Amino acid sequence: MIKQVLFDGQEAIQASNGQLEMILIPSFGSNVISLVDVKTGRELLVKPDSFAALKESPILHGIPVLFPPNRIKGGTFQFNGVTHEFPINEIGKHHIHGFVYDKPWVVTAQHERNGIITIETAIQLEKPAIYKNASIHLTYELDGTVLRQKAVVKNNGNEAFPWGIGYHTALLFDEKNSVFSLTKKSQWTLSDEAIPTGDQVPGEPIEKKNLQGIALDDAFAAVEQGNEAVLHNKETGCTITYRTDSAFKHWVVYNGNGREGFLCPEPYTCITNAFNMDVPAEVTGLRVLEPGEEDVVAAEIEVTYSKS
Template sequence: MIQHVLFDGIEAIQASNDHLQLLLIPSFGSNVISLVDLKTGQELLVKPDSFAALKESPILHGIPVLFPPNRIEGGTFTFNNVIHEFPINEIGKHHIHGFVYDQPWDVTAQKEEDGIITIETAIGLHEPEIYKDVLIHLTYELSGQVLRQKAIVKNNGSESFPWGIGYHTVFRFDEAVSTFSLTNKSQWTLSEEAIPTGEQVPGEPFHNKNIQGVPLDDAFAAVEQGNEAVLTNNETGQMIKYQTDSSFKHWVVYNGNGHEGFLCPEPYTCITNAFNMDLPHETTGLRVLQPGEEDRVTAQIEIAHPQ
């Protein structure tokens, strides 16, 4: 079922099947600000209390879309011998999280067919200059116990551009009774400002790990197949499986101080500051779209309960 509703006076779309209910605000980042497990009635995401709270802290509510994800050191990079400057919006030094997470998106389609609910939104960028001809389509699908996220990035211009996309997904996470698992093959060494140095070390294994009181703001290289983050509530047995296709080559994991009741496993197609790293694109995940080209990436959130 698809309904048009208001969230604190703002137009929103509510969609539900027998298992999940989502609440999407197209006019603010095409952000899914709520995802409810209807079997338990539990809110799975950190939902804002008001639209003002969402605007004040857009990255720590729901599923913000990052294009490009995370930091560009100094807000500056060079591509095709041209220096590009992005706005400085983080600690007075860097650009962070891109250009779409708080912008209005257009709803381009919504339907329910063969048991699958589909909502499509799109945004065309006009700035910064390098992205003035970018078109991003984002499709959310509700199918059974799965919320699927499909993104298409298209170059409608006459010049190539580098890009990456990610999701700063903010799950509610009861540290006292929950554990975390993550498939990763290595961990990026980060500076004090959470920018990769270019070096990687063997990744710390995350397998049903208790991370209560363990502050995380870490970056990992993902495995090629079977890539997933899993949040398990050991009290109820509920599992949230966040899975991606092989386009997502990295995870950033953030949980504040480890006592704040949230956990962000953030799938990225490219690592933080990939635009400035002197490493192969295969390593950083940075992609380049030529004029007229488009690329597609998919991630999904699946809810599982004990039998």
């Protein structure tokens, strides 16, 4: 079922396959602001109470699309000998989270076939100058208890550009009764302003860790295969598994002060400030699209139930 609805006066798309139900607002970042487990009626995302709340705090509701993700130190970087400046929008020093999370997207397709619901949206960037010929095409699929996310980034211009994409996925998280797992292989060392120094500390995966009272704003290098973040509520038995393809080389994990009832496992194709790091691109994940080229990245969120 796909239907057009209003969310606090804003046009939205509601889609349900009888197992998951999502609400998408194309005109505001193509943000999936709600994902409900239909059988239990449980909301899985941090859903805004109103459109005003979404506008006031767009990054901590639903699944904001970050292009590029996280901070660019000083809002400045060089590419092919040219200095580029992005707007300073974080602590008066840095640029953060890119240019599409609050912009209008266009719905290009919506249909239900063979039990799979598909909604496609797209945006053609106009600014900043380096991205004036960049486009992003998003596909969301509801398939059983899985929400799939696919992004196609294309260079429609005559000049190459560097890029990265991520999702600031804000999941509800009962700290008292829930545990968190992550298949990371190392952790980035960060400055006081959460910008990587370039160093990494090797470490084991996170296994079923209780995060109550533990404040996180940490960055991790992902494994090449089997990359996933898992949130498990021991009281309800609900497990949310967030998987990505190998294009997503990093996770940033954020939870405020560890007592706010949410957890953001954020998959990134490139690490924070990759545009300025003197580290090989195969490590940072920074990608370059030449004229006419496109790239595809994919992730999915699955909801299951178990007691362990």
